[in-house]
Amino acid sequence: MDDIADAVGLNKATVYHYYASKSLILYDIYKRAADFTVAAVHDDPTASARETIYQFTRRLLIGIASNIEQAAVYFQEGPYITEWFTEDQVAYIRQAEAQVYEHIRDVIDRGIASGEFYECDSHVLALGYIGMTLGSYRWLRPHGRRTAEEIAVEFSTALLRGLIRDEKVRAETPLGVDPAELPGKPGAAPAR
Amino acid sequence: MDDIADAVGLNKATVYHYYASKSLILYDIYKRAADFTVAAVHDDPTASARETIYQFTRRLLIGIASNIEQAAVYFQEGPYITEWFTEDQVAYIRQAEAQVYEHIRDVIDRGIASGEFYECDSHVLALGYIGMTLGSYRWLRPHGRRTAEEIAVEFSTALLRGLIRDEKVRAETPLGVDPAELPGKPGAAPAR
Numbered sequence: 327m328d329d330i331a332d333a334v335g336l337n338k339a340t341v342y343h344y345y346a347s348k349s350l351i352l353y354d355i356y357k358r359a360a361d362f363t364v365a366a367v368h369d370d371p372t373a374s375a376r377e378t379i380y381q382f383t384r385r386l387l388i389g390i391a392s393n394i395e396q397a398a399v400y401f402q403e404g405p406y407i408t409e410w411f412t413e414d415q416v417a418y419i420r421q422a423e424a425q426v427y428e429h430i431r432d433v434i435d436r437g438i439a440s441g442e443f444y445e446c447d448s449h450v451l452a453l454g455y456i457g458m459t460l461g462s463y464r465w466l467r468p469h470g471r472r473t474a475e476e477i478a479v480e481f482s483t484a485l486l487r488g489l490i491r492d493e494k495v496r497a498e499t500p501l502g503v504d505p506a507e508l509p510g511k512p513g514a515a516p517a518r
Numbered sequence: 519m520d521d522i523a524d525a526v527g528l529n530k531a532t533v534y535h536y537y538a539s540k541s542l543i544l545y546d547i548y549k550r551a552a553d554f555t556v557a558a559v560h561d562d563p564t565a566s567a568r569e570t571i572y573q574f575t576r577r578l579l580i581g582i583a584s585n586i587e588q589a590a591v592y593f594q595e596g597p598y599i600t601e602w603f604t605e606d607q608v609a610y611i612r613q614a615e616a617q618v619y620e621h622i623r624d625v626i627d628r629g630i631a632s633g634e635f636y637e638c639d640s641h642v643l644a645l646g647y648i649g650m651t652l653g654s655y656r657w658l659r660p661h662g663r664r665t666a667e668e669i670a671v672e673f674s675t676a677l678l679r680g681l682i683r684d685e686k687v688r689a690e691t692p693l694g695v696d697p698a699e700l701p702g703k704p705g706a707a708p709a710r
Binding site for chain 1: 531590594597606636638639641642643645646647648649650651652653654657663664669671672675677678679680681685697
């Protein structure tokens with residue numbers, strides 16, 4: 327707590343006024359990250375599965391790039407949260423993580439059921455998708471060579487072209503949105 | 519060191535006989551993991567880019583599943599290795615990581631140059647590939663619902679179908695190997 331007070335330029339008593347313990351600071355970081363990720367889920371059953379996955383990827387990567395430290399703390403402290411948090415706090419985080427995983431899996435399953443996607447193991451691919459996107463906190467930087475939006479286009483294009491059956495959709499609109507609206511393309515619309 | 523001696527059932531002097539310090543134990547785990555991953559690179563320029571990526575994925579996931587603890591230590595301690603290791607040790611690990619990343623990026627670039635793959639950002643996709651495959655240490659289990667070989671097929675099929683241009687190759691042999699040789703298929707050949 328001394329180090330934290332030093333870093334934020336407050337005295338320790340003031341830090342304790344906001345957070346009764348160090349573990350509550352960690353939980354606050356965790357809860358914000360989990361709540362952000364759950365809020366990035368917008369399951370609109372009228373949207374195609376491909377657009378749902380692309381828009382979720384886009385929201386996630388923009389969020390990670392804008393708060394790399396939060397994402398890094400989340401993943402680096404992951405193995406130890408049962409030591410720091412109460413059972414209810416752990417349950418809250420686990421429930422948020424399950425919700426995000428199930429969203430991805432269910433959208434892939436929806437795409438398979440409608441014939442939009444190839445048959446595949448949606449469980450395994452949802453876990454791979456999470457590793458690919460959330461794992462980007464290791465190297466994603468707010469002012470890197472490519473923006474978070476451009477990286478979302480690259481990831482989603484490769485993954486969705488791998489899932490989409492229809493050759494024309496796959497070649498022309500793998501993200502389910504008008505290509506003119508994508509970042510980095512001439513005439514791109516402002517970010518939504 | 520007391521805890522380690524207890525866990526392996528030796529006295530502390532014997533542990534010190536093998537490892538002069540705790541950081542050398544951690545470095546040994548790190549070096550084994552890094553050497554294993556570099557050894558999984560077999561760049562055969564006569565193989566297709568898709569087969570090279572599939573075979574690398576297969577070797578990586580089998581290796582991770584057979585030594586989950588090693589992979590977990592590797593990723594969990596990653597942010598702290600500069601505190602534990604000498605400069606030469608850190609340089610050895612960083613060099614191995616760069617070699618693996620460059621292998622993936624170069625194979626994707628080879629596939630783009632030959633017309634096997636779509637144009638894409640090989641740098642970003644190599645990073646995404648690493649997150650998807652190496653990140654599996656979080657959930658891959660040696661006796662899980664799907665074997666490491668089956669998961670390698672799922673990941674590689676989705677990713678490579680996303681990259682391959684040719685519609686027939688993409689539908690029939692996205693992994694660059696005879697489908698009868700794949701795990702989980704009737705008449706599959708023994709694992710190579």
